[in-house]
Amino acid sequence: xxxxxxVWRQTGSEDAGRLVEYDVDDVSPDMSFLEMxxxxxxxxxxxxxxxxxxxxxxxxxxxxxxxxxxNGVAHGPRRATTTCQLHMREFTDxxxxxxxxxxxxxFPVVRDLVVDRGALDEVVRAGGYVSxxxxxxxxAHATPVARAxxxxxxxxxxxxxxxxxxxxxxxxxxxLFTAAKVTHLGRLPQGAPERDTRALDMLAAHDEAGxxxxxxxxxxxxxxxxxxxxxxIAQFNQDVLRASLRGAGGRPA
Amino acid sequence: MAVTGFILFFYVVAHMxxxxxxxxxxxxxxxxxxxxxxxxxxxxGESGVLWTIRIVLLVSVLLHMTAAIQLARxxxxxxxxxxxxxxxxxxxxxxxxxxxxxxxxxxxxxxHVLDLTVGWLNPHGVPEEPFLNVTxxxxxxxxxxxxxxxxxxxxxxxxxxxxSALRSLGTVRAxxxxxxxxxxxxxxxxxxxxxxxxxYAVLFGLVE
Ligand code: HEM
Ligand code: FES
Numbered sequence: 001x002x003x004x005x006x007v008w009r010q011t012g013s014e015d016a017g018r019l020v021e022y023d024v025d026d027v028s029p030d031m032s033f034l035e036m037x038x039x040x041x042x043x044x045x046x047x048x049x050x051x052x053x054x055x056x057x058x059x060x061x062x063x064x065x066x067x068x069x070x071n072g073v074a075h076g077p078r079r080a081t082t083t084c085q086l087h088m089r090e091f092t093d094x095x096x097x098x099x100x101x102x103x104x105x106x107f108p109v110v111r112d113l114v115v116d117r118g119a120l121d122e123v124v125r126a127g128g129y130v131s132x133x134x135x136x137x138x139x140a141h142a143t144p145v146a147r148a149x150x151x152x153x154x155x156x157x158x159x160x161x162x163x164x165x166x167x168x169x170x171x172x173x174x175x176l177f178t179a180a181k182v183t184h185l186g187r188l189p190q191g192a193p194e195r196d197t198r199a200l201d202m203l204a205a206h207d208e209a210g211x212x213x214x215x216x217x218x219x220x221x222x223x224x225x226x227x228x229x230x231x232x233i234a235q236f237n238q239d240v241l242r243a244s245l246r247g248a249g250g251r252p253a
Numbered sequence: 254m255a256v257t258g259f260i261l262f263f264y265v266v267a268h269m270x271x272x273x274x275x276x277x278x279x280x281x282x283x284x285x286x287x288x289x290x291x292x293x294x295x296x297x298g299e300s301g302v303l304w305t306i307r308i309v310l311l312v313s314v315l316l317h318m319t320a321a322i323q324l325a326r327x328x329x330x331x332x333x334x335x336x337x338x339x340x341x342x343x344x345x346x347x348x349x350x351x352x353x354x355x356x357x358x359x360x361x362x363x364x365h366v367l368d369l370t371v372g373w374l375n376p377h378g379v380p381e382e383p384f385l386n387v388t389x390x391x392x393x394x395x396x397x398x399x400x401x402x403x404x405x406x407x408x409x410x411x412x413x414x415x416x417s418a419l420r421s422l423g424t425v426r427a428x429x430x431x432x433x434x435x436x437x438x439x440x441x442x443x444x445x446x447x448x449x450x451x452x453y454a455v456l457f458g459l460v461e
Contacts, residue, residue, distance in 0.1 A: 006338075069336060072338045072339040072340045073340070098338040100336055100338070103332055103334055103336055104332055105330060105331050105332065105333055106331070170328065170349065171324065171327065172330075172331025172332040173328075173331070210330065212324070212327045212328040212330070212331035212332070213328070215324060215348065215351065215417060216348065216413070216416070216420050216421070217345070217349065218348060230420070234420040234423055235423070236423075237420060237422065237423035238423025239423070241423050242423075
């Protein structure tokens with residue numbers, strides 16, 4: 001297969017950046033999108049040009065490092081699939097493919113397609129944990145968890161923190177990510193003690209990081225590689241509302 | 254956003270139902286309008302309740318718009334540099350048109366008040382004779398066009414708004430997602446149809 005790839009090149013946060021066009025031929029339909037970029041980079045290196053910087057790690061859809069905006073869609077055209085798991089057979093021979101980084105103020109571009117997603121860590125730091133007594137590991141059956149709660153928590157726990165929800169949201173909001181954490185932990189008995197403060201603190205950290213406000217457009221869940229449902233945001237809103245009504249003051253940041 | 258949206262929503266529903274009085278004829282419609290001014294007059298005096306409603310609506314609209322502007326500002330700040338290539342994607346059309354839809358509705362409401370409440374822009378224009386104001390206006394095709402555009406915009410706005418507000422208030426259990434979507438759709442379609450029925454009935458001579 002042969003593609004015209006228009007890639008965002010940006011040398012650093014000071015550079016304005018631009019799309020640069022490359023022709024990539026001899027691409028196998030079985031290659032992943034990242035492997036196609038590997039091929040491009042090998043050729044750029046041979047020509048003595050700077051290879052395209054992009055993030056990746058596991059290449060098996062679980063680490064959340066590999067987010068790219070492909071033809072305007074976070075993680076590309078295939079639903080519930082990370083960029084590393086996207087195959088070139090999803091495209092048509094001869095296609096022009098535009099590749100851009102996630103675009104959001106809290107995700108500054110480090111170089112080319114690499115962005116700093118540290119803002120998500122700040123949100124997690126504000127409440128994405130449960131308090132446990134240290135010492136020996138608790139007995140596995142000590143805290144029973146209802147099957148329905150376990151399933152729901154697990155569904156939300158599937159979030160890999162890739163940031164596609166932010167990239168896709170017209171408001172640049174990270175509510176789907178934050179809601180997934182809140183729903184995951186709040187649903188489990190282990191996470192119940194901090195349920196109120198978690199919701200308020202994580203929301204405050206989310207807003208403080210410069211993410212936009214959610215208006216339930218649903219763009220996020222459509223591109224989420226793990227299919228986190230929009231209902232998690234309703235659950236998050238419910239937790240926030242309940243915590244506010246109970247007067248559970250969040251911790252000072 | 255959700256709370257003020259619901260206040261406006263309940264008003265819009267009541268207003269639509271009230272408009273249907275026109276199908277009962279001139280006397281019924283005009284006496285309904287008089288009743289709106291008379292209601293609660295024992296307690297708050299002539300038009301007292303009406304003015305209370307007007308003030309609540311005005312405050313709601315202002316707060317609703319303030320919240321919308323804040324959201325739009327935050328959104329712009331969160332994405333200072335946009336995508337070079339971005340197809341109209343994934344989510345719903347109604348959700349993507351809330352901001353412009355809201356602006357259209359707001360402009361319409363100003364026109365609408367000048368048309369049928371104050372009467373300045375109405376061909377008949379006698380505030381005490383609402384039936385004749387309505388029927389003379391809707392004999393003009395361009396008046397019907399303005400109302401049609403605004404009502405369709407309102408339908409879309411309510412379609413996403415009701416659903417979104419239910420979620421913002423966290424009242425929707427995960428398993429009720431599709432139900433809430435259907436409820437919002439049915440309500441929006443009923444509202445649109447109810448409002449549209451009046452201008453088209455006049456235009457086609459069903460009410461005269
Ligand atoms: C006066 C002009 C209006 C403006 C400028 C306006 C603007 C907006 C905007 C920008 C939003 C945010 C939507 C989003 O991005 O998701 C919104 C939401 C909403 N609007 Fe309006 N709107 C207006 C009138 C109305 C009316 C007449 C109603 C009543 C039917 C209404 C009901 C709602 C509801 C229920 C929401 C959803 C709130 C939420 O998401 O929690 N709006 N409006
Ligand atoms: S590289 Fe790990 S999820 Fe794609």
